[in-house]
Amino acid sequence: MKNLNTIIGSIKVLTNYLSKRVECVPQKMSSSKQVLGYDVIPLFKYNVAGAFPKRKLVFAPFFLHFISTILSISLSRGFYFMNNSHILHLCFKTFVFLFLIFIPLWAQERQSVDSLMKQIDKKFEALNHRLDQLDKAVDDVQWYNKVGDIASIDKVFIVGPPPAKAKDSTARGAWNPVKFWAYVFIPQKLDRNKKYPMLVLPHGGVHGDFTTYHTHIIREMMAQGYIVVAPEYRGSTGYGKDFYERIDYGGREVEDNHAARDWMVENCRLVDSTRIGAIGWSHGGLITLLDIFEHPNTYQVAFAGVPVSDLVMRMGYYDDDYRKDFYAKYHIGKTVSEDSTEYLRRSPVTYVNKLRTPLLIHTNTNDDDVHVEEVKHLIEDLKAAGKKFDFEIFQEAPGGHSFDRIDTKLAKQIRMKIYKFLAQYLNPPHQFKSLADLEKAGYK
DSSP states (O other), X not given: OHHHHHHHHHHHHHHHHHHHHTTEESSOOTTSEEETTEEEOOGGGTOHHHHHHHHTTTTHHHHHHHHHHHHHHHHHTTOTTOOHHHHHHHHHHHHHHHXXXXXXXXXXXXXXXXXXXXXXXXXXXXXXXXXHHXXXXXXXHHHHHHHTTTEEEEEEEEEOSOOXXXXXXXXXXXXXXXXXXXXXXXXXXXXXXXXXXXXXXXXOSTTOOOOGGGHHHHHHHHHHTOEEEEEEOTTOTTSOHHHHTTOOTTTHHHHHHHHHHHHHHHHOTTXXXXXXXXXXXXXXXXXXXXXXXXXXXXXXXXXXXXXXXXXXXXXXXXOHHHHHHHHSTTTTOSOTTTOHHHHHHTOGGGGGGGOOSOEEEEEETTOSSSOHHHHHHHHHHHHHTTXXXXXXXXXXXXXXXXXXXXXXXXXXXXXXXXXXXXXXHHXXXXXXXXXXXXHHHHOO
């Protein structure tokens, strides 16, 4: 009997401890579930983050409470003949009985939590897209503050090719051309009776967008007399979830870029169609390369800075957090191991034989985004194909991936090289003659 009392006491102490751990309240509440005299308040109603490590203990106090109750009844009725084996056998049978009763309730609770978390994730996803739209609206206003003194700024709504994928391929309009925005910058001091060279400037980033990050570059281009169009191709951030999921990396986004070029030629009488250049960095460099490879006769010159060049190699040196975006159903939807051909189809390195346009490539040995080895692969394949082009590999230039876009003296000097290369083929009316000219133009 002493052993039995000890077991009962231990079970009750453990029951009380576990009850506190899972926030079981021994009082009647109409909104809670009654189990063995306890009112259970699901933890996730109050603290979602804390629910998961405790959830597995939710029914433990009820098992123990029931066992201690059975043993107390047995003791009170004088079942002194029960030995330890009998007690353990009774505990085991009781545990199994309660487990079979409560496991469906536990599963239901787990499903409820999982469902709740999915709803929360969707809400946060929608909120993130809404915040991106708000950021875009604020940044659009900033353009007028930053370059409005020297440029006429517009944002036009145009179309590119139909989507690469459709959620409902049979729906009316499912394969209509994709509509997208493009920024247009025109120097204010141009003679409106003449024609001028134009630069097509796609932004970088997977799901990136064109922002005032480019302020000084746009000011420098305006001062030289370039017209600039910057397309917000499909998949760009700041235009809602549906447009975000239109992404076609290295695919029809390239045709959006070219559609912006064609729209300007057709609709802006100031553009000289025989003096058009393509310029982009990072993912914008990839789009620039693929555009000139596919449409060699529509560009007179191109610059690709730290360009994404080989997606297969890129997937190899990036981690899962980066790669998983490409695995999404609305994106490529496959891993490299599942379909490496699809990744190569979206890589500039695959099309080096198509180069016909004068081209300058820059890369940097300490670039932690587009590794120098990836760009070197492109350079070596262009050489192997017998193509004539210019390139420069900068050694440990400060700024890493952004080394020639930031505001250091070295970055400005490198941009002078870029502008000099472009000017050979586009002949802008006001070419920079010195670094002082660039600084005067780019910085108020």
